[in-house]
Amino acid sequence: MAAEDIDDLFEHELEDIYFAEHELTEAYDRMAETSSDEEVAAFFESHVEETGDHIERLVEVFELTGEAPQTEECEGIEGLLAEWEEFAEENDAGSVHDYYNLVTAIKTERYEQTAYESLVALAHERGDSEAEDLLRENLDEDEETLDELAEMAENYDYGSL
Ligand SMILES: [Fe+2]
Ligand SMILES: [Fe+2]
Numbered sequence: 038m039a040a041e042d043i044d045d046l047f048e049h050e051l052e053d054i055y056f057a058e059h060e061l062t063e064a065y066d067r068m069a070e071t072s073s074d075e076e077v078a079a080f081f082e083s084h085v086e087e088t089g090d091h092i093e094r095l096v097e098v099f100e101l102t103g104e105a106p107q108t109e110e111c112e113g114i115e116g117l118l119a120e121w122e123e124f125a126e127e128n129d130a131g132s133v134h135d136y137y138n139l140v141t142a143i144k145t146e147r148y149e150q151t152a153y154e155s156l157v158a159l160a161h162e163r164g165d166s167e168a169e170d171l172l173r174e175n176l177d178e179d180e181e182t183l184d185e186l187a188e189m190a191e192n193y194d195y196g197s198l
Contacts, residue, residue, distance in 0.1 A: 047159045048102065052109035054152045055095045059108065061145060062088045064118050068138045073130040077139060080189065084142070087178055094171045098160075101168045117144050132197040139193070143186050149179045 040046045062085055069081035099106040121141045128134050153176035160169035 043159060043163060044102075047156070047163060048104060049109060050152065050156050050159065051095065051098060051102070052107055053111045054149065054156065055092070055099075055106060056108035057111040057114040057145075057149065057152070058088055058092050058095065060111070060114050060118060061149075062092070064121065064145075065142070067125070068121070068142065071125055071130055072135050072138050074132070074135045076189065077135045080185065081138070081142070084182060087182070091175045091178070094175055098168045098171050101165060101171075113148055114145060117141065117148065132194070136190075136193060136198060139186060139190055143183065143190065146179050146183050146186065150176065150183060153179060 040049045065081045065085045065088065069078050069085065072078040072081060096106050118141075121137075124137055125134070128137070153172055156172045157169055157176055160166075160172055
């Protein structure tokens with residue numbers, strides 16, 4: 038569908054992140070399974086749950102726009118996750134894999150951060166403050182996640198690599 042105005046663009050971006058959040062739920066589950074470090078595995082498990090909350094908020098935003106929730110294939114996230122899949126197939130669990138899982142999550146969360154920043158701005162411009170609040174909650178949580186990931190990466194036992 039051609040996006041001709043701000044409403045179309047908003048919908049396009051909403052469907053894109055809706056797709057991405059679903060892909061991430063599955064991927065983070067797999068990343069939890071392939072993480073040998075307890076702290077790293079626990080991070081992925083808890084973020085799978087939080088991602089479920091993000092999907093619920095997105096459904097609410099769809100309701101506010103009067104559109105049924107639907108997905109638009111998000112090749113950006115698919116590409117990042119395809120890279121991860123390839124790595125996971127070729128490598129055994131261990132410190133190197135754990136670190137790669139962390140770095141992949143930083144990439145995907147930054148993608149989400151950018152998507153939500155723009156959605157918040159578009160919702161604001163459309164005068165839809167309820168949608169704006171819901172999207173900002175997702176943005177805030179993913180930014181907290183990024184802080185957590187940055188700390189884990191900073192304190193990583195690089196000597197174990
Ligand atoms: Fe999210
Ligand atoms: Fe996230």
